[in-house]
Amino acid sequence: MKAVLDILDLSTEELEDLIRTAEDIIANPATYAHACDGKKLATLFFEPSTRTRMSFEAAMYELGGHVISVSGEGASSAAKGESVADTARTVSNYVDIIAQRHPKEGSALVAAMHSTVPVINAGDGGHCHPTQTLADLLTIRREKGRFDHLNIGLCGDLKFGRTVHSLINALARYPGNRFYLISPPELKVPSYVKKAALKDRGIPYLQSVDMEEFMPELDILYMTRIQRERFSDAAAYERLKDSYILTPAKLETAKKDLAILHPLPRVNEISVAVDDDPRACYFKQVLYGKYMRMALILKLLKEAERDPGVARKADFSGPEFIRGSLRCTNPRCITGGEQELPQIFRRGADGVSRCVYCEAKAEPAE
Numbered sequence: 001m002k003a004v005l006d007i008l009d010l011s012t013e014e015l016e017d018l019i020r021t022a023e024d025i026i027a028n029p030a031t032y033a034h035a036c037d038g039k040k041l042a043t044l045f046f047e048p049s050t051r052t053r054m055s056f057e058a059a060m061y062e063l064g065g066h067v068i069s070v071s072g073e074g075a076s077s078a079a080k081g082e083s084v085a086d087t088a089r090t091v092s093n094y095v096d097i098i099a100q101r102h103p104k105e106g107s108a109l110v111a112a113m114h115s116t117v118p119v120i121n122a123g124d125g126g127h128c129h130p131t132q133t134l135a136d137l138l139t140i141r142r143e144k145g146r147f148d149h150l151n152i153g154l155c156g157d158l159k160f161g162r163t164v165h166s167l168i169n170a171l172a173r174y175p176g177n178r179f180y181l182i183s184p185p186e187l188k189v190p191s192y193v194k195k196a197a198l199k200d201r202g203i204p205y206l207q208s209v210d211m212e213e214f215m216p217e218l219d220i221l222y223m224t225r226i227q228r229e230r231f232s233d234a235a236a237y238e239r240l241k242d243s244y245i246l247t248p249a250k251l252e253t254a255k256k257d258l259a260i261l262h263p264l265p266r267v268n269e270i271s272v273a274v275d276d277d278p279r280a281c282y283f284k285q286v287l288y289g290k291y292m293r294m295a296l297i298l299k300l301l302k303e304a305e306r307d308p309g310v311a312r313k314a315d316f317s318g319p320e321f322i323r324g325s326l327r328c329t330n331p332r333c334i335t336g337g338e339q340e341l342p343q344i345f346r347r348g349a350d351g352v353s354r355c356v357y358c359e360a361k362a363e364p365a366e
């Protein structure tokens, strides 16, 4: 069973297919109005959301399907202590496809391992958010006409911003791209993302705390919010929250055809005065997200018809997988919240072992 947990679960050919379908839906919406007649989507959202949940739901309705929904941790048996695994196993009896958002990193993999219907990761803690990347990619394709030879600036909370991690992974697969990573020192892109997506493949990137330094170079500027809910230290959030505020004055040195993206919600990192600038794309990005989610639902349901009723096989039996002697140090990892979920680590070619769920570095168990 196909699950989309990470943007890398989709090949570049599959991304092209999704974009083609989304463009066709935009051009011929009536053709798709009954494409999912009789099908049901569950949206399981254990973390706040406006755009992602509503766009999944709008997407399913526009395809003629139905939606059943859990919104908020207090509203389901999760509040009674039910595990992600049991919830997924249960809900897959009721629906044809599941979109899940959960604060624990690696929670989407656990759901996919126990669901008999396709699972889409709608955000697992600070880890991944592949369907936001689908929205970002359609925006970039429509604005810039290509995914290659772009100077891509990412600014804000690059540590906890899951949309940033997924977008870097997606765009690092195309030739000629250059990344400009702009963040406070405390909120840099995690080393596991930088290493796998950029360093190991020799993809050029520059890091700075200064947005203005890179501004004239950029084709894309991807702004993000400082992720208050992921900070364990409230004082650190207060100190960092206004690190970047994009204003018309700061855009004076930018290219005339810069595309400004933001996954939203905006707190105050883009001044409202920028909204009227023709380079501001973040509200178009919201709409494109719905079309890409429609395309993804269609694709996964079609694949499930061909290969029904099988939970995602997570094969952790090879010699690179380690149990027992290591522990996951990430306090936000699903293994810290889920009963009897064994900690498992994969040793990479560089000798570093990482949690199979959240990708954090392992430490020796005491």
Ligand code: NCD
Binding pocket: 051, 052, 123, 129, 132, 161, 162, 163, 224, 225, 227, 263, 264, 265
């Ligand atoms: C993002 C998310 O949830 O990670 N929002 C979204 O899905 N559009 C970004 C954010 O919350 O800052």
